[in-house]
Amino acid sequence: MQERRKSQRKNLMAYNQVFDLYGGFLLGYLGDLHLQGAMVIGQRLLEPDMEITLAIELPLLPQIAVSRITIPARTVWCQPDISPEFFNIGFEFQEVRPEQAALIEAIMDQYEFRRTQPPTAKPTEEGW
Numbered sequence: 001m002q003e004r005r006k007s008q009r010k011n012l013m014a015y016n017q018v019f020d021l022y023g024g025f026l027l028g029y030l031g032d033l034h035l036q037g038a039m040v041i042g043q044r045l046l047e048p049d050m051e052i053t054l055a056i057e058l059p060l061l062p063q064i065a066v067s068r069i070t071i072p073a074r075t076v077w078c079q080p081d082i083s084p085e086f087f088n089i090g091f092e093f094q095e096v097r098p099e100q101a102a103l104i105e106a107i108m109d110q111y112e113f114r115r116t117q118p119p120t121a122k123p124t125e126e127g128w
Helices: 098-111
Strands: 017-020 025-034 037-042 051-057 068-080 087-093
Touching (some): 025 087, 025 098, 037 068
Antiparallel strands (some): 017 025
């Protein structure tokens, strides 16, 4: 599949619940996130081009009192996960308000799974 994203997604360490707000059911757990969309790991096969209002339960963040963000989205793709009982579902956000963008940025900053190794300490002339 050709990569068409304009911004890099961030894999998250906190798998937050994602609900279909009006359907009233758990879609799955947030796998990755960026300002234009998200991937959810769930147990339901969803068809492309479904319009859904996502309700994403937010992790605890310092100085942020909001515990949930709701964003209209559409399914872009759905494919089997490595685990056969799950699906990876790609969502494109339809409308992100500025305050929601700030929350998404805070989530990505606080809970991103960093794949790079931290810099190693170098010994001084006297040793460690």
